[in-house]
Amino acid sequence: MMAREYVSLYRQTLAERQRLYDAAIAAQEYTPFLYPWDMLPATYLLLAIMITPRLPPRLARPIRFAIFALILCHSLYLNVRRRTLWFAGGYGIGLATDWGIIMSAALLVFNDPARDFRRLETRPAKLKADTDIVANGHARMLKPAKVKLDTDVVANGSARMLETPNADASASIDLTRRQVPGVYTSTDTKQPSFPGSEQAASQPYNLVWQGFPYGQGPLHLVDWTVDLTTSFRGPNWNHRISTLGAIDAPIPPEPSANGPQNSPSKPTAVPKQSLRALQLRALQDFAVSYLLLDLLKTTMTTDAYFLGLSALDSPTPWSWLARLNEVLPFATRLIRLLISMTGVITALTFIFSLSPLFFTLILPRLVDVTILTKSPLLEPWMYAPFWYPVTTSILQSGLAGFWGKFWHQMFRFGISEPSRVLIEWLKIDKRGHVARMIQLCLAFGLSGSIHAAGSYTTFSLTPSHPFSGALSFFFTQGAGVLLQSTVAKLLQKYVPQTKSLPRFVKQSTNLAFVLVYLYFTGPLLADDFARCGIWLFEPVPFSILRGIGLGPGGKDEGWWTWYQEGSKWVGWYRGDRWWESGFAIY
Incomplete structure (x- = not known):
């Protein structure tokens, strides 16, 4: 009689969740994520931004509000009816739909796309040979503090790659005096002079502010609209968030000014050395975060806590940690919390690295991106x-610095707009205590709602706690x-x-407060992540x-991780109604 092949607790957990998911789909308790129907809320938003600026103001405003209501209702419907295992166990459905609601409100309700948004765009520079003179205007430092506060991912944008930069054009631009943030830095620094740094990696161009592109063609309109809806931190928009640093750019025009600004920046171009440094940093972030994700995931598969099957303070299976816990009774709790936070930071870093990797390295080699976008894609400050x-x-x-600066600022624009509008409407002192209370409550409340929605839409073995877990955690951070x-x-x-205390005492006190506070409040979110099955998701294919x-060993373990017996990735799903049939992601 043959011995049965060993199946790890990790694989048993995946198999049981898969069995329950298949049963729920078969019973039509839920449906998988369906294309194209489940992308309609994003389509509503894009169409609203492209169409309503062309309507009379008295008609445009109620239509924007009505479309927002449609986005809200459709998104809530998706949260109730859709479940998938591939978007981090379904967490991505709630997170994306709730963020879509918040961003739609920021763009359609709290702002007017025709009036309030301007984008920095490239225009081919008209240069005279061996001169440094440009028509109309001088570049001036754009300080984020002077524009509306806000939040992002880089959208489409680029300056075209040149195989042989024009010598006369390059000579007319001093590329070593570009006052821009260095690659992946937040401080304003003059670009260093490297051998060969006088060579341009892009065609020389001017930067101008472009409002809603009336009469400039459908491609330009789509480019502008998609960039607005996907560039959350607004690196090249007038709502550029305050943590991004200053850049050389013309002063943004008044909201009433339509079309591009008449006074462009000085001619500029991206130096080859800066582009190379940006590409290498993106490759480095991708490789390091990939390897670290592999390490973290391999480690998590051997601990029942990260499988959502045991409590935070339950005995650890790792012998070294068990011995340490005998000396320091809080060691197991602390290490599990640290691994959870490291997992989130590493996963986000991995995702963030894809943007510069794709837009500065891969896409320019595949297509002339200047015909697709007017966004300065190769600029390091993007x-x-x-x-x-x-x-x-x-x-x-x-703690304010932890959430206001150290933590990623992806959602900052969307979650700060409601408080900005409310404070202005109530005519409250923006620097006063009441305004700060409103900002904290709304910002952390909306952040909590994003994670609570993700918790609600997960398909897990153990019931998640959206309100007592994720939402409560973010309210405690504001407190x-x-x-x-x-x-x-x-x-x-x-x-x-x-x-008069020494500086290191104040800094040590700040650090100690953050560590202690997160140690006691962190389990609200970390435990909910584990219950949701987020750590069951396979982030890397190999x-x-x-x-x-290494890892749990046993059946189905090996180089290829995106395999689970009985699981299905995609396929055609047919429901009882036409809107519940489509191309499914399971």
Whole structure:
């Protein structure tokens, strides 16, 4: 009689979840994610932005509001009816639909696309040989603090790659004096001079501000609209968020001005050295985060906590951690929380690296992107860092710095717009305590709603806790920011000696507060992530570590990770109604 092949607890968990999912789909309790119907909310938004600016104002406003209501209703319907295992166990459905609602409100309700948005676009520079003179205007520093606060991913955009840069054009532009943030830095620095850095990687161009592109052709309109809806942090928009640093650009025109600004920037081009550094950094981030994801995933598959089957403080299967926990009783809890946070940061870094990798390295080699977009795709400031250094965020500002700078600012524009509009409508002092309370409550409340929606739409073995988990966690963070700032002000008022404490004492106190506060509040979110089955998702298709025999071992383990017996990726799904039939992602 042959011995049965060993099946790890990890594979058993995946198989049981797959069995329950298949049963729920067969019983029509849920349907998988369906194309094209489930992409309609995004289509509504794109059409609203392209069409309503051409309508009379008294008609455009109610239509924008009506389309937002349609997006809201359709998105809520998707949250109730759709489930998939491939979008991080279904977490991606709720996260994407809730963020779509928030971003749609920011673009259609709290702003007027025809009036409030301007994009920096490229125009071919008209250069005279061996001169540095350009018609009309001088580039000036664009400080993000001077424009509306906001949040992103780089959309379509680029300057065309040149195989042989024009020598006369290059000579007329001093590429070593470009006052722009360095590659993946947040500070304003002059580009260093490298051997060969005087050679341009792009055609020389001017930067101009472009409002809604009336009468400039359908391609330009689609380019402008798609960029607005997908460029969340707005690196080349007038709502560029404050953490992105300053760039050389013309001053944004007044909202009433339509069309491109008449005073462009000085002629500029992307130096080859800057482009090379940007591409290498993107490759480095991709490779490092891929390997680290493989390590984290391989580690998580051996601990029942990350499979959603045991509590945070349950005994660890790792012998080294069990011995450490005997000395430090909080060690298991702390290590699991650290692994959870590292997993989130690494996964996001991996995703963020795809943007510069694709738009600066892959796409320009496949197509002349200048015919697709007028966005300055190769500029380093389009890819500002998503994670700030600890020294300039947490050590200086504590928990407020952790969330306001260190943590990624992808959603900042969308979640800050409601408070901006409410404060302006109530005519509250923008720098006052009441305004700060409104900003914190709405920002953390909306952040919590995004993660709570993701928690709600997951298909997991253990029921998730959207409200007592994810939503509560983000509300506690807002309370923590207020607590720390209030205590600091009281100490400065009643204990004046604290003002003269050495800098390292203040920084150490900020760091200690953040670590202790997250240690006690972090389980609200980390436990919900585990219950949702987020860590069951396979982030990388090829696992080097599991291929060489590490991990849980047993049946189905090996180099190729995107395999689960009985699972189905895609296929045609036929439901009872026409809107429940389509190309399915299971």
